Amino acid sequence: MNSIRRFGSDEQKAYWLPKMLRFEKICSWVLTEPEVGSDASGGLRTTATLDGDSWVLNGSKKWSGNCTFADVNVIWAKNTHTGQVNGFLVELGTPGYLLEKITDKISKRVVQNANITLENCRIPLANRLPRAERFRDVSDLLAEARADVAWESVGIARGAYEHALAYANQREQFGKPISSYQLIQMNLAKMLGNITAMLAMMVQLTALQQAQGGKLRLPQSSLAKAWCSEHMRETVSLARAVLGGNGILLEYNVARYFADAESLYSYEGTYEINNLIVGREITGHSAFV
Numbered sequence: 001m002n003s004i005r006r007f008g009s010d011e012q013k014a015y016w017l018p019k020m021l022r023f024e025k026i027c028s029w030v031l032t033e034p035e036v037g038s039d040a041s042g043g044l045r046t047t048a049t050l051d052g053d054s055w056v057l058n059g060s061k062k063w064s065g066n067c068t069f070a071d072v073n074v075i076w077a078k079n080t081h082t083g084q085v086n087g088f089l090v091e092l093g094t095p096g097y098l099l100e101k102i103t104d105k106i107s108k109r110v111v112q113n114a115n116i117t118l119e120n121c122r123i124p125l126a127n128r129l130p131r132a133e134r135f136r137d138v139s140d141l142l143a144e145a146r147a148d149v150a151w152e153s154v155g156i157a158r159g160a161y162e163h164a165l166a167y168a169n170q171r172e173q174f175g176k177p178i179s180s181y182q183l184i185q186m187n188l189a190k191m192l193g194n195i196t197a198m199l200a201m202m203v204q205l206t207a208l209q210q211a212q213g214g215k216l217r218l219p220q221s222s223l224a225k226a227w228c229s230e231h232m233r234e235t236v237s238l239a240r241a242v243l244g245g246n247g248i249l250l251e252y253n254v255a256r257y258f259a260d261a262e263s264l265y266s267y268e269g270t271y272e273i274n275n276l277i278v279g280r281e282i283t284g285h286s287a288f289v
């Protein structure tokens with residue numbers, strides 16, 4: 001929705017946004033490619049070529065949450081005339097838009113991901129997002145989406161903590177609740193410390209976003225995303241240990257958080273890439289390109 005709201009034409013906004021708001025239409029966001037993940041800023045291989053009254057898209061994409069059933073997909077591709085990255089709306093069922101669902105995931109199993117092939121996929125001229133002119137525009141979207149994933153980390157960490165605390169209070173070993181043992185309490189205290197610090201960082205980031213007119217700079221949200229996902233990952237791991245063997249069973253919930261943590265750590269910019277974005281900001285040296 002953010003892509004269309006920011007970069008769409010008035011007609012695109014009027015058609016898609018109210019329907020998406022009501023969940024009558026679902027959208028997916030398609031940037032990553034099988035061979036191009038972290039270096040999407042410079043390396044996209046999918047192309048868009050102007051041909052008469054159409055754009056013709058060719059290439060491969062990978063991941064894109066919910067693209068197996070999304071009504072419309074925001075696809076980022078290199079304009080062969082300008083060499084710049086532009087955004088295009090491709091509706092499900094468009095000839096040449098081919099999907100193969102990714103199976104056997106261990107994380108975020110509820111999200112449907114796919115390998116996408118664009119084979120001479122022809123769309124009307126009006127399906128280009130007219131206000132997205134270069135990769136810099138994609139970065140602006142990522143800056144906000146990264147903050148969302150940082151918030152998601154807070155939620156997952158808190159969910160895991162609450163389940164671990166409840167479990168520790170009712171599970172007895174050696175005749176007493178395991179929550180009465182010092183080492184379990186230390187793990188719970190560590191989790192609560194992580195969550196409290198993550199929450200404080202995110203409240204501060206949101207205040208900053210409001211002060212900046214609703215916008216964030218990439219290094220600001222990259223710092224929050226990297227730091228929160230790292231501490232979320234430690235938190236769910238501690239929670240899993242508190243549950244002992246039951247920590248690997250889905251019926252006790254913590255296993256789900258534990259598995260989902262791995263996606264959060266790597267999507268919306270990996271832990272490493274987000275730290276490198278912060279490093280570039282504070283030193284002036286880019287260490288990843």
Ligand SMILES: Cc1cc2nc3c(=O)[nH]c(=O)nc-3n(C[C@H](O)[C@H](O)[C@H](O)COP(=O)(O)OP(=O)(O)OC[C@H]3O[C@@H](n4cnc5c(N)ncnc54)[C@H](O)[C@@H]3O)c2cc1C
Nearest residue numbers: 029030031032037038063064065108263267268270272288
């Ligand atoms: C569940 C899930 C949902 C997703 N949803 C979407 C979606 O909706 N839309 C979308 O477009 N994409 C989506 N993605 C893709 C996601 O954004 C990418 O997986 C992510 O950007 C990393 O790219 P990659 O997997 O190709 O890893 P790579 O870029 O191949 O990285 C592999 C490793 O190398 C490291 N690395 C790479 N370059 C450097 C460097 N210069 N210096 C140091 N280390 C480096 C990385 O940090 C990582 O550890 C999703 C992924 C998952 C798992």
